[in-house]
Amino acid sequence: MKINYNNRKFKPVSNSDNGEVSAEMIFHYLQKGNILTCSYNGEHIITGHLIGKVDQSGCIDMNYHQINIEGHIMTGLCKSIPEILPDGKIRLHEDWQWTSGDKSKGKSILEEI
Numbered sequence: 001m002k003i004n005y006n007n008r009k010f011k012p013v014s015n016s017d018n019g020e021v022s023a024e025m026i027f028h029y030l031q032k033g034n035i036l037t038c039s040y041n042g043e044h045i046i047t048g049h050l051i052g053k054v055d056q057s058g059c060i061d062m063n064y065h066q067i068n069i070e071g072h073i074m075t076g077l078c079k080s081i082p083e084i085l086p087d088g089k090i091r092l093h094e095d096w097q098w099t100s101g102d103k104s105k106g107k108s109i110l111e112e113i
Helices: none
Strands: 008-015 027-032 033-040 044-054 062-067 071-086 090-097 107-111
Touching: 008 090, 033 062, 033 107
Parallel strands: none
Antiparallel strands: 008 027, 008 107, 027 033, 033 044, 044 062, 062 071, 071 090, 090 107
């Protein structure tokens, strides 16, 4: 199943304690071909960007970098696996890992709004 994420917006519904994403954040995805991009900010993040590739099944492999409110540049990797909800919207199940700081791993769920 080919998914196009262009112009879709997602909101976090859960995140591991070691993450910096907060519930009020909105991720507005843009996609051209199989390349996905997004800029974001929130309660704990001054500015952030992600870039990734979408495969034929709609899974996203991405890298992200952000500057948090403490002024630290944080970087990481994420794999998002889509689930199509009964209403046709997308839920993304994410496994991520910091490549800076403590290099810990976490899980997040984003849902299309």
